[in-house]
Amino acid sequence: MSSKPQRDSNRSSDSSEREPLPFEPAKSRKQADKKAEMKAKKATVASPTKAEPSKQSPRTPSATGIPDSVSRRMVKRMAVFSGIPTALGMSTFVVSYFIVSRGIYDLPTYAVLLVSLGFFGLGVAGLSYGAVSASWDEETLGSPLGWSEFTTNLGRMTGAWKAARQEARDAAKKS
Secondary structure, eight states: OTHHHHHHHHHHHHTTTSOOOTTOOHHHHHHHHHHHHHHHHHHHHHOTTSOOOOOOOOOOHHHHOSOHHHHHHHHHHHHHHHHHHHHHHHHHHHHHHHHHHTTSOOOOHHHHHHHHHHHHHHHHHHHHHHHHSSOOSSSOOOOSSOHHHHHHHHHHHHHHHHHHHHHHHHHHHHO
16 A cells, blocks of 8 residues: 555656656647657757767657557456456356256346346456556556556546547647
């Protein structure tokens, strides 16, 4: 529990120095890119004897994609949160067949269908939750259930959607 406040305090102090994560709003990315450019300009002005840095743009997540450690973390969570309900959905058919064939209880077919569809639906929702509940920071593993990461990442995604919608509106107004 003591790691959570520490992590939050690190986030607030490192937020101006960290690289933007995938799915962050473009506004945050632009600000981070500008800060990186300003730091590079200050470094070249402060030490004119150093070799001039290469003309590459600063490393952005959109250019590099999702880091391997983050994608592995997402896949593991997706397998757990989707695999368990999907396995239960498939086992529904086996268990119901066993119950009906042994004459234990006469299950209506719609009950079997609804239960299996419910489990398969949870499996589909588990795919999304597994990807969004993983920590998108390379160094941070996150909690086992990932609720705090889910709320953080969902906020980033909705912010990105709002920024994209606003950009589309602005572009529509200009044309």
